[in-house]
Amino acid sequence: MKKIAIVIGTRPNFIKVTQMKKVGTELGIDVSIVHTGQHYDHNMATVFFDQFGLRPDHVLSLNERRPSQQLGENIVALANFFEELQPELVMVVGDVNSTLAGALAAQKAGFPIAHLESGLRSLDRGMPEEINRILTDEITDHFFVTEASGTKHLLAEGKSEAAIHMVGNTMIDTMVAFEDEIDASSILDDLSLTAERYALMTFHRPALVDNEAGLRSLLQLLTEISQFRSIVLPLHPRTKKRMEDFGLWSSFEGLKDIHLIEPIGYFEFQKLIKCAKWVLTDSGGIQEETTFRQLPCITLRPNTERPITIDLGTNVLAEIDEVMGHVKSIEAGTFKSGEVPPMWDGQATRRALEIIHSL
DSSP: OEEEEEEEOSHHHHHHTTTHHHHHHHHTEEEEEEEOOSSOSIIIIIHHHHHHTOOOSEEOOOOOOOHHHHHHHHHHHHHHHHHHHOOSEEEEETTSHHHHHHHHHHHHHTOOEEEETTTOOOSOTTSHHHHHHHHHHHTOSEEEESSHHHHHHHHHTTOOGGGEEEOOOHHHHHHHHTHHHHHHOOHHHHTTOOTTSEEEEEOOOHHHHSSHHHHHHHHHHHHHHTTTSEEEEEOOHHHHHHHHHTTOHHHHHTSTTEEEEOOOOHHHHHHHHHHOSEEEEOOSHHHHHHHHHTOOEEEOSSOOSOTHHHHTSSEEEOOGGGHHHHHHHHHHTOSOOOOOOTTOSSOHHHHHHHHHHHO
């Protein structure tokens, strides 16, 4: 059997690999998953593995570090793991610190690299994820692309066309595979919510939540929205800590008809997306999930590395002072419609592993 190692580190990574072992077994590929521990607590990691029935074969458990320490320690630990496993190929996923660490460790140890979700670019080097994407693709051997912009960027950067493979989006594979479990979630009843009567929101990016001015602007926006629409806001641990650090927690908590909740499991969160009236986020993956659901999404960022969600899907970019205009359009029924992008069909994992099997 062909032996490969897959490096994951955060919740978005977990979601993209849930079908790898199952499909790998069917194709005769021995898939070993190594978790770096970048997201390591129960709400951010363990609950996802439990729901997916996914058990990493190796966990580094390095826990929280400053980014430079985290990267360096991960490279050393992953290199040792690869030397012991001797995979024929290392797959890295997404754009987090674990992605770059896995690519560097594999390259230095002489193992071929496949990058799942390759070629995405925000063209904003102020984003740590953008640096991870660029550097990872510079040393990647096989590029697995989710949308046409990825191919365009890789070709412009001089990558070989023969090494670029449009496979689709493995995040959608997970949504398709677990649709019954998503539908069965009781989260709406648990929060006393009615479908299409609430807006779902997530915020975690440093540019928005790591400064008092950004949080105060967000508070003002949510105050406006909460006057006519219930809000569900699962809080990233860092976002809640920043609210507390700047003395704003009680102000957010005191908003009318707002549900400030801890991070929740995948099935619960996907049920909230599926049944929301609309979504406001600064996340990358949620732009894709809402486009697949054909649900209005307002992304509170000046750019996106996933332009297909705007060009074809149901996503728009907005500065904070532009959000209410889009909200009013959604509420009036005049917001844009969208389509599901090509190959976002639940079969991306199989396409990627079939390519690996043929190498």
